[in-house]
Amino acid sequence: MTYELLTFQVTDRIATITVNRPDKLNALNDALMRELSAAIDEAVSRDDVGAVLLTGAGRAFVAGADIAELAGQSAVEGKARAERGQRTFRKFEQSPKPTLAAINGFALGGGCELAMACHLRVASDAAKFGQPEVKLGIVPGYGATQRLPRLVGKGRALQLLLTGEMIDAAEAYRIGLVNRVVAAGELIDAARAMLTTILTQGPLAVAHCIEAVDRGLDLPLDDAIALEASYFGLLSASADKAEGMRAFLDKRPAKFTGQ
Ligand code: COA
Numbered sequence: 010m011t012y013e014l015l016t017f018q019v020t021d022r023i024a025t026i027t028v029n030r031p032d033k034l035n036a037l038n039d040a041l042m043r044e045l046s047a048a049i050d051e052a053v054s055r056d057d058v059g060a061v062l063l064t065g066a067g068r069a070f071v072a073g074a075d076i077a078e079l080a081g082q083s084a085v086e087g088k089a090r091a092e093r094g095q096r097t098f099r100k101f102e103q104s105p106k107p108t109l110a111a112i113n114g115f116a117l118g119g120g121c122e123l124a125m126a127c128h129l130r131v132a133s134d135a136a137k138f139g140q141p142e143v144k145l146g147i148v149p150g151y152g153a154t155q156r157l158p159r160l161v162g163k164g165r166a167l168q169l170l171l172t173g174e175m176i177d178a179a180e181a182y183r184i185g186l187v188n189r190v191v192a193a194g195e196l197i198d199a200a201r202a203m204l205t206t207i208l209t210q211g212p213l214a215v216a217h218c219i220e221a222v223d224r225g226l227d228l229p230l231d232d233a234i235a236l237e238a239s240y241f242g243l244l245s246a247s248a249d250k251a252e253g254m255r256a257f258l259d260k261r262p263a264k265f266t267g268q
Contacts, residue, residue, distance in 0.1 A: 010051070014041040016066075017048050022059040023204050024052040025197075031067030037094070037119045038075035045123075046097040053104050059212065060204040061104065063127060064111040064197065065120075070136065073118025076145065091150030094119065098126035098151055103223060105216035107207050111200035112136040112187065117175070122151035125160060128219060130187040131203060132178040133196045138186060139175035159226070161185050211249035212267035 016027045026048045028035040037045075052061045065071055074094070082090060101108045101123070110116075110124035112132040117139050124130050124138075132138075140157065142149045149170070158166035161184045169176070178190045191199040207215055217240045225233035244250050248268040256263035 010044070010047040012044050012048065014038075015044050015048060017051065019055070019058055021205070022057065022208055023062050023201060024048075024055070024058040024060070025062045025064065026052070027064050027066050028071055029066040031065075031069070033075065034069035034072035034115055035065045035067070035120070036072050036075040037123075038078050039090070041075075042094055042097055046100065049097070049100045049104060049108075053100070053106060058106065059208045060106055061101070061108040061127075062111055062197075062200050062204060063101070063108065063123070064200070065113050067114070069115040069120070070110070070112045071117075071120030071123055072115045073120055073141070074150070079145075079147070087150070094151045098123060101126045102128070103219075104128075105219060106212075107204060107215060107219070109200055109204055111196050112138075112178075113193070113196055117141055118149065118153075119151045122149060122153045122156065125156040125186075126152060129203060131189045131191065131196065131200045132181060132187040133193040134178050134190055135193045136178040136181070136187075136190075137175045138169075138178075138181045139173065140170050141173040141175070143171060144173045157186075209262075211244075211247075211253055211263070211265045213244060213247050213249050213265075214253075217244060 014030050016029050018025045030036065030041060052058045107129065108127040109129040109131060110127040112124055112130060114135060115137050116124050118141055121138050121140055140149055140153045148154060154170065157169060165184050181187045182190045221237050221240055225236050249265045252265060253263045
């Protein structure tokens with residue numbers, strides 16, 4: 010697919026997807042949502058990609074869904090738009106390859122929701138977060154009412170959802186919304202470094218950790234740890250497990266193949 014509202018670049022096995030609609034603070038219109046869906050599909054399917062870094066051009070990560078498009082929607086269109094967006098964001102969350110949001114600026118509404126759908130979040134110290142939907146008389150539609158309490162707890166999530174207030178990167182870190190905060194000029198290097206560390210691990214192990222957390226978190230504990238045990242057993246049959254353990258015993262770095 011040819012992208013017009015984002016850029017897609019692969020360097021050293023990291024696909025960098027840069028949302029590129031800076032004049033509208035990277036607001037997510039339908040066309041951009043279609044491109045994001047295609048971009049994550051491309052990253053997951055390409056053999057030369059092992060990880061995904063998602064960021065924004067200009068002073069915003071993503072300042073939310075495009076309010077100009079939401080303004081005219083009917084009830085039926087609104088539900089369909091939310092479901093489409095949720096399916097796209099779920100692709101980032103269920104990707105077997107790690108997805109990391111490098112949050113360079115405003116992450117509001119759908120922008121905060123998109124960051125939360127990624128496995129990891131690294132923020133610039135200039136980033137700002139919020140779920141301002143109540144100010145527009147709507148509820149979030151791309152997952153915030155569910156992912157935010159899972160990440161930061163019910164009380165803090167409700168505070169953000171009900172007040173619509175923005176918080177800065179330090180507060181986002183304090184409440185567990187982001188994994189790390191770095192100086193603005195170091196954002197992409199720090200994000201790449203985190204992904205590069207993951208890329209040296211066994212790819213099957215990484216993919217199954219992601220799946221165990223994603224599927225297990227909403228299961229009763231007994232079912233969830235049974236799922237973990239089955240993955241633990243499954244990976245014992247992998248070449249990566251044999252190589253990882255042999256490399257440890259030989260005191261050398263492992264060379265994983267993802268088999
Ligand atoms: N949808 C559509 N357009 C948006 C947008 C959005 N979510 N967020 C920003 N824009 C547009 C603005 O309309 C403006 O366009 P214009 O230059 O054609 O008028 C441009 O992006 C720059 O935004 P502006 O508001 O002038 O910048 P600012 O620095 O004064 O304020 C924000 C920045 C992020 C505080 C402000 O843009 C904002 O509140 N955006 C909406 C956030 C929101 O409610 N998101 C949830 C949507 S469900």
